[in-house]
Amino acid sequence: MDLKKLIFDLCRAQGVSGSERCAAEVAKAYLKPFADIHIDRNGSLIAILGDSNSKRTVLLDAHLDRIGFIVTDIDDDGFVKVDKCGGIDPRTLQDAVLISESGIKGTVCCLPPHLNDGKENKATPITKIRVDFGMGADEIKRYIRPGDMLTFAAEPAELLNGRIASAALDNRCGVAALIRAAELLSGREGVGCKIAVVLSSQEETFGTGAKTSAYKLCADEAIAVDVSFASQPDVSGQYSKIELEKGPMIAIAPVLSREMSDYLIQLAKDKEIPYQLEPIGGRTGTNGDSISVSRGGVRTAVISIPQRYMHTPSEVIALCDVENTARLIVEYIMSGGAFNG
Numbered sequence: 001m002d003l004k005k006l007i008f009d010l011c012r013a014q015g016v017s018g019s020e021r022c023a024a025e026v027a028k029a030y031l032k033p034f035a036d037i038h039i040d041r042n043g044s045l046i047a048i049l050g051d052s053n054s055k056r057t058v059l060l061d062a063h064l065d066r067i068g069f070i071v072t073d074i075d076d077d078g079f080v081k082v083d084k085c086g087g088i089d090p091r092t093l094q095d096a097v098l099i100s101e102s103g104i105k106g107t108v109c110c111l112p113p114h115l116n117d118g119k120e121n122k123a124t125p126i127t128k129i130r131v132d133f134g135m136g137a138d139e140i141k142r143y144i145r146p147g148d149m150l151t152f153a154a155e156p157a158e159l160l161n162g163r164i165a166s167a168a169l170d171n172r173c174g175v176a177a178l179i180r181a182a183e184l185l186s187g188r189e190g191v192g193c194k195i196a197v198v199l200s201s202q203e204e205t206f207g208t209g210a211k212t213s214a215y216k217l218c219a220d221e222a223i224a225v226d227v228s229f230a231s232q233p234d235v236s237g238q239y240s241k242i243e244l245e246k247g248p249m250i251a252i253a254p255v256l257s258r259e260m261s262d263y264l265i266q267l268a269k270d271k272e273i274p275y276q277l278e279p280i281g282g283r284t285g286t287n288g289d290s291i292s293v294s295r296g297g298v299r300t301a302v303i304s305i306p307q308r309y310m311h312t313p314s315e316v317i318a319l320c321d322v323e324n325t326a327r328l329i330v331e332y333i334m335s336g337g338a339f340n341g
Contacts, residue, residue: 016068062174063203086204228304247274
């Protein structure tokens with residue numbers, strides 16, 4: 001599998017939180033050779049592989065949705081008003097190009113510096129953001145209506161040293177890691193469990209997909225894959241030590257299974273898979289939080305792919321970290337997991 005192409009194809013897909021269908025179709029095409037697939041009523045893609053008759057189920061989750069915008073109104077001059085759908089940072093919006101699900105592009109309105117009197121030197125709040133699609137009110141209403149979703153119209157880019165930049169790498173790179181893991185597990189003997197790959201909906205807004213899928217599948221163990229912070233200029237504290245290309249981040253947190261975290265750490269050492277630690281004092285901010293308390297509780301671990309510039313149109317990751325995330329998950333499955341004794 002061409003991992004870069006997989007990630008680029010996923011990142012090019014729309015799929016704002018609550019409207020993930022197009023991204024699910026891209027993922028489905030890649031997963032189809034390895035698993036039985038369906039898309040549930042909440043928009044999550046669920047793929048079943050491994051030993052479907054096993055009494056042990058391992059849930060592998062990565063959220064499929066991406067941050068974006070929802071159209072709230074169109075003013076009398078044809079400028080489109082929007083609101084955040086997920087954790088949009090208004091600082092990234094000046095002159096950004098946005099695209100609708102139907103492919104119509106518009107630019108975020110920005111006051112030129114020549115007309116700036118010095119009072120407009122802060123990020124424009126989302127309530128004042130307008131998008132210019134180049135049409136008047138009557139015409140734009142033929143193409144855009146309240147409730148439509150918009151995303152950044154950024155094209156994925158290949159950087160040097162096996163790194164890539166794109167919008168939606170949070171969390172399409174996590175999705176890619178699970179698809180790659182499914183490929184690596186395909187056809188292998190000794191997969192002693194049922195594996196449920198959940199590409200979950202609405203993580204950026206309410207966590208609906210992970211909550212409902214975890215309840216439905218009633219797994220024995222779960223691994224949630226997401227992104228977390230890598231070092232970049234002006235980052236201090238523990239994340240200043242997290243580097244691209246140094247492997248996935250294994251979380252240690254009260255809400256997670258310490259046995260699973262410790263086992264993943266030892267497994268990475270034994271299999272010579274690079275890894276980094278992410279100690280967290282409370283909830284992780286990932287789907288692992290809700291999965292761990294589903295039904296009577298699910299023993300859960302979180303593995304994160306290091307990322308720079310989260311929730312911007314140019315997030316950056318290293319491809320080798322995605323590959324090593326997939327490898328670590330495969331080793332966990334093939335070894336029988338943290339509770340095989």
